[in-house]
Amino acid sequence: MSIDYSEKIPNNVDLAGDRKLQRALESWQPNFLNWWKTMGPALPTEDVYLRTAVDVGREGWAHFGHVAMEEYRWGVFLAERNHDRRIAFGERRGEPVWQQVPGEYRADLQRLIVIQGDTEPASVEQQRRLGETAPSLYDLRNLFQVNVEEGRHLWAMVYLLHAYFGRTGRTEAEALLQRNSGDLDSPRMLGAFNEETPDWLSFFMFTYFTDRDGKYQLGSLKESAFDPLSRTCEFMLKEEAHHMFVGTTGVDRVVARTAELTREHDSEDIAAHGGIPLDVIQKYINFHYSVSLDLFGSERSTNAANYFTAGLKGRWQEERRDDDHTLTEDAAEVAVVRDGAITTDEVSALLALNHDLRSEYVKDCQSGMKRWNRILERAGMDRRLSLPHVGFNRQVGEFAGHNVTPAGDLVGADAWNAKRDAWLPTEADKAHVRSLMRPVYEPGKIASWVSPPNTGINNKPIDYEYVHLP
Numbered sequence: 001m002s003i004d005y006s007e008k009i010p011n012n013v014d015l016a017g018d019r020k021l022q023r024a025l026e027s028w029q030p031n032f033l034n035w036w037k038t039m040g041p042a043l044p045t046e047d048v049y050l051r052t053a054v055d056v057g058r059e060g061w062a063h064f065g066h067v068a069m070e071e072y073r074w075g076v077f078l079a080e081r082n083h084d085r086r087i088a089f090g091e092r093r094g095e096p097v098w099q100q101v102p103g104e105y106r107a108d109l110q111r112l113i114v115i116q117g118d119t120e121p122a123s124v125e126q127q128r129r130l131g132e133t134a135p136s137l138y139d140l141r142n143l144f145q146v147n148v149e150e151g152r153h154l155w156a157m158v159y160l161l162h163a164y165f166g167r168t169g170r171t172e173a174e175a176l177l178q179r180n181s182g183d184l185d186s187p188r189m190l191g192a193f194n195e196e197t198p199d200w201l202s203f204f205m206f207t208y209f210t211d212r213d214g215k216y217q218l219g220s221l222k223e224s225a226f227d228p229l230s231r232t233c234e235f236m237l238k239e240e241a242h243h244m245f246v247g248t249t250g251v252d253r254v255v256a257r258t259a260e261l262t263r264e265h266d267s268e269d270i271a272a273h274g275g276i277p278l279d280v281i282q283k284y285i286n287f288h289y290s291v292s293l294d295l296f297g298s299e300r301s302t303n304a305a306n307y308f309t310a311g312l313k314g315r316w317q318e319e320r321r322d323d324d325h326t327l328t329e330d331a332a333e334v335a336v337v338r339d340g341a342i343t344t345d346e347v348s349a350l351l352a353l354n355h356d357l358r359s360e361y362v363k364d365c366q367s368g369m370k371r372w373n374r375i376l377e378r379a380g381m382d383r384r385l386s387l388p389h390v391g392f393n394r395q396v397g398e399f400a401g402h403n404v405t406p407a408g409d410l411v412g413a414d415a416w417n418a419k420r421d422a423w424l425p426t427e428a429d430k431a432h433v434r435s436l437m438r439p440v441y442e443p444g445k446i447a448s449w450v451s452p453p454n455t456g457i458n459n460k461p462i463d464y465e466y467v468h469l470p
């Protein structure tokens with residue numbers, strides 16, 4: 001299963017054994033590189049200390065070294081095949097998994113792959129200019145690591161489209177480079193991926209909340225009966241873990257610095273002292289969490305039910321669930337808005353699968369609050385951070401069109417709008433955060449608004465030259 005780097009496209013899927021597929025992907029490659037040059041990181045660099053996958057095994061799958069970013073070896077890496085793997089859920093539970101796409105599920109599977117594929121390059125586009133204001137070389141390197149891996153995740157989805165979906169797959173692969181984040185005429189498919197990531201607090205929030213949505217989507221696709229999709233997602237999840245590490249520790253460091261400045265100046269108004277006030281951090285949490293919740297779709301979804309029954313998309317950790325894995329007899333509670341109040345409805349568990357995945361995600365997001373509040377507590381601060389109610393600021397699903405406060409109260413539009421500036425980042429908040437974004441490119445130095453990291457990358461010191469600038 002080790003990766004062949006002698007090929008034009010590094011891979012562990014024996015591309016050389018399928019000349020037609022190899023040629024098709026080789027003709028997509030220049031388009032990808034052109035997209036990377038025009039829509040990828042804007043800051044010119046000489047080289048960056050990056051991790052490259054060299055194997056997909058449990059131990060030592062990555063190699064670290066300085067590489068020129070445009071020479072990064074993007075490729076196609078699938079986790080090892082389990083020859084005994086069987087479908088774990090749905091009406092075909094117990095049957096062998098599929099190595100090819102069954103005709104009746106072709107359209108649905110292609111759609112799931114395209115939607116996942118669309119998010120990968122989108123985030124690179126959103127983060128395009130962040131290198132120009134990196135708070136340290138360490139952070140700059142982490143940004144670029146996330147970017148090259150999102151590029152690789154695009155390769156992962158494009159491989160599936162080319163290898164298993166014929167001409168329509170190739171057309172969809174082209175379209176993945178033609179839509180662009182925030183583009184008025186051809187935007188990315190999902191709302192959160194058309195939002196801006198204009199500053200590093202947004203970047204840390206994005207990698208905490210939005211990459212974490214990715215973790216849950218990939219986790220449910222990893223359960224798929226379509227084995228190549230499952231194996232692709234399994235390996236993507238390994239890379240994804242670093243993206244969330246960047247978000248988690250990034251917010252840790254902002255909160256730590258905010259606490260430090262608040263104590264030092266004995267005031268929560270630390271804007272003038274080069275810090276980000278805690279209430280601004282809370283507003284960024286409110287925003288990024290709510291737009292990420294939208295990515296899970298409607299609480300009640302017949303599509304989700306059909307995908308599950310057919311074996312296309314499972315639940316988070318499907319095999320650890322203690323039930324019959326078909327859910328035909330089961331019920332679930334979902335929150336609904338009825339007669340001017342938030343209440344719950346009992347629905348078929350199959351219809352509530354988006355809600356199920358979202359609930360797992362919400363639990364996971366809580367862990368961030370815990371750790372950030374521990375930082376505040378240790379710093380002797382009384383204030384705490386929290387997740388807003390799931391109905392707050394939603395554009396998709398049951399709560400769309402309703403005015404829910406962060407505390408979970410249903411209020412009128414006027415009451416909600418009157419408090420909007422206390423709940424979501426205002427233009428002034430964003431302008432302040434942006435005003436702090438000045439690049440710090442000296443090894444070991446750090447911007448005013450964030451604490452230094454605890455450790456470096458791959459046992460390198462914090463003042464290591466992670467990035468060489470021209």
Ligand SMILES: [Fe+2]
Pocket residue numbers: 120149150153214240
């Ligand atoms: Fe990704």
Ligand SMILES: [Fe+2]
Pocket residue numbers: 150211214240243
């Ligand atoms: Fe990611």
